Amino acid sequence: EAGVVQSPRYKIIEKKQxxxxxxxxxxxxxxxxxxxxxxxxxxxxxxxxxxxxAVDDSQLPKDRFSAERLKGVDSTxxxxxxxxxxxxxxxxxxxxxxxxxxxxDTQYFGxxxxxxxx
Amino acid sequence: SQQGEEDPQALSIQEGxxxxxxxxxxxxxxxxxxxxxxxxxxxxxLILIRSNEREKHSGRLRVTLDTSKKSSSLLITASRAADxxxxxxxxxxxxxxxxxxxxxxxxLQVQP
Numbered sequence: 001e002a003g004v005v006q007s008p009r010y011k012i013i014e015k016k017q018x019x020x021x022x023x024x025x026x027x028x029x030x031x032x033x034x035x036x037x038x039x040x041x042x043x044x045x046x047x048x049x050x051x052x053x054a055v056d057d058s059q060l061p062k063d064r065f066s067a068e069r070l071k072g073v074d075s076t077x078x079x080x081x082x083x084x085x086x087x088x089x090x091x092x093x094x095x096x097x098x099x100x101x102x103x104x105d106t107q108y109f110g111x112x113x114x115x116x117x118x
Numbered sequence: 119s120q121q122g123e124e125d126p127q128a129l130s131i132q133e134g135x136x137x138x139x140x141x142x143x144x145x146x147x148x149x150x151x152x153x154x155x156x157x158x159x160x161x162x163x164l165i166l167i168r169s170n171e172r173e174k175h176s177g178r179l180r181v182t183l184d185t186s187k188k189s190s191s192l193l194i195t196a197s198r199a200a201d202x203x204x205x206x207x208x209x210x211x212x213x214x215x216x217x218x219x220x221x222x223x224x225x226l227q228v229q230p
Contacts, residue, residue, distance in 0.1 A: 033217065040223075041223075042206045042223055043218075044220070048217055091160060109162070114158075
């Protein structure tokens with residue numbers, strides 16, 4: 001079974017430029033998460049999708065960040081314009097619903113996109 | 119904000135020794151999970167322990183949970199050089215958000 005796929009793996013841009021990250025979750029996983037991980041820290045949730053609906057985006061800086069999951073499968077996270085402080089690893093994760101629609105608890109992570117803003 | 123905090127921040131041991139990492143958290147939880155992250159890689163799920171469980175085993179891993187103290191420990195027995203990684207605890211907080219809140223991790227170095 002293929003895992004969570006993310007691209008690109010690395011991205012270097014200058015500040016004020018736009019950037020986009022792509023994620024394809026594990027097949028059949030309804031729930032998709034975007035996390036940001038700063039150097040030496042644990043990941044922090046940016047947004048969670050249930051199918052195509054963003055059900056938790058309270059931590060997403062909406063002035064410059066946007067995300068979409070149009071068909072409820074793959075997702076794109078965008079930053080426009082990027083700032084120096086956005087340098088981090090952006091992780092995508094997915095999980096599935098178990099029996100009777102209950103959300104299972106294990107999240108499966110992709111390898112991440114390491115963003116460097118110069 | 120970080121819900122869980124791991125202790126120690128860094129740990130260096132010899133191959134064959136046991137490694138113990140601790141995690142403390144602040145609010146009530148549905149479950150607590152431990153993840154491993156190798157340098158430059160994504161996180162790998164190791165083990166999940168629910169709030170009504172006290173101990174769980176998986177291979178060389180042993181996890182305990184004390185909800186009265188809001189703490190958990192991860193024990194890796196007979197460590198190997200391949201266990202070198204960062205280890206994170208993550209809590210599924212009892213708010214229905216279904217999002218994990220991670221600590222800042224313990225960096226484990228196993229010397230061959």
